[in-house]
Amino acid sequence: MTDTITPPATAAPATERPRRARRPYLADRAGRGWVIGRTALLLAGAVLTLFPFYAMVVLSLKPTGPVTFPDSLLPWPFSTEAYDQVIGAKSVLRWMGNTLVYSVVSVVGVLLFASMAGYAFAKKRFPGKETMFWSFLAMLMVPYHVTMIPTFIIISELNGVDTYWGMIVPTLANAQAVFLMRQFIASLPDSLFEAARLDGCSEWRVYVSIVLPLIKPILATLGVFVFLWHWNDFLWPLIVGQSLDMRTLTTGIASLQQENVPLNMLLAGSVVAFVPIFMAYLIGQRYFQEGVSTTGIKG
């Protein structure tokens, strides 16, 4: 898990950013030359950006054998052999399951703990609040790799190496998530909570039935990012999940590459690992883009 930095973001909820209506002005006066030039540049950029994805898919749909260029970029000879091998392999299925557990459990954990803490920081007063908050901030400056070594020592002392909990629990201490939650919850009017409290609701009840429904947008935004970070995470799973059975898709594919597995199988594995992220991206695209542009959360 990498840590990220919160910029001076707007306190506006990440889903609706009020923008002034704009008159289209310069575009109207832009000449045809500009439009053609812009389109050409953008198309060139898009082709270069998408080429690796195209190569990944096409090369994974080839029979095992020598890969030559450029004819290997044509979609024939077509064969799903690599996929049969990869999806049939016990270890790959296991890695997929591991990645899913690592990502989903972490998302739930981060969202739960960060929203609880964020609510208290935004709407409550308690001793030590400022000190805690500044210590969270200060820790964002320490590179992840400095903390990773002692964290690994702690986990190995507690016999957490090669276990799910050992992989997941340290990543739940995500200060970035608490900042985002606090910022979002602080922008909600107090009266929403006051009324419930006057009606005699317990704090937990207020949190579950009022806070959680109100912060759905930020939960969704943060959720897709935490999922993405964990799905693509590499270094931490590499050192904690050392046995064959505890690898994730990223560390598993990297280990396959070192064993000189044929390219079509490596790429079939890559496609299998990429599809869930791609789906998440298609569905949660708005959250990804809004998340980056309003909070500066790291992609």
Next chain:
Amino acid sequence: MVALPESQVRRPRRPGSEVRRLRRPSAREAGTALLFVLPFLLLFAIFRFGPAIAGVILGFTDYTIGGDTSWAGLENFRRLVDDPTFWSALRVTVVFTALSVPLSMLASLGMALLTRRAFRGAKLFRSIFFLPVVTSLVLAGVVFTWVFADGGPWSRAMGALGLPAGSWLADSALVVPALVLVSVWSRFGYGMLILLARLQDIPAELEEAALTDGASAWQRFRYVTLPQLRPALFFVAIIETTVSFQVFDMIYVMTGGGPVRSSYSLVYLLYDQGFKYFDLGYASAVGVALFVMTIVVALIQRLTLGREE
């Protein structure tokens, strides 16, 4: 680093809530609030705060897994300075960063300016450019290994242009530039989105005024857009530098640090020392060096890019 404390100015509150705010928090209120913070606080203390401090202290100890721990003072850092591998890893990391951050930012700025206006397809292009950002560098590394292979697309294209053909990943002079290209591909979409958000907020009146005064496109960009983008550019520069300093995943997959350590980065050194040779004290010293570098560069960027006009 870039987080700003909220202003001390209290927003006016609704009537009725002031009364609650002005008296001291009751013990009960404080108690429940602490209970809400407690789970995160424990996790943070054990897995972030403690290790961050321990990570710096470990740099001054001799600690190996299964061995004894002893205070080593500056011994690790002395070893670091005498270690040619450290210097070459430092060089690789700095060269990689010095190339990839400006290039990535140029691509970010270019694509942000091109997709700035709402035209048909603008959204699609933005989505395409952001796609590599959400793609794991391990997967990208596997594909790019093939792209840069001898006789692969890149070497053919370079050969056709009369540039060095052959496998860039196997050439100690060209391996870092090849990695930089992958890094730019994977990161520029992030900067593009940040800059776009800022571009949308620039008041149209500013540019219209410049236009009315007869400013050329370049002048409008240079004297109107660029100064407005400065804070966002500073933010992107800091993030991208931090990310580049920590480059590891794609090197591990694409080159394994080779050929002959010519793509061996600082984090790779930290990983090898800590988790291959279990010399965790020495690995922490590398981590401390990385920490110091990050802070120094952030300060330099603060003074150059971040200064007020």
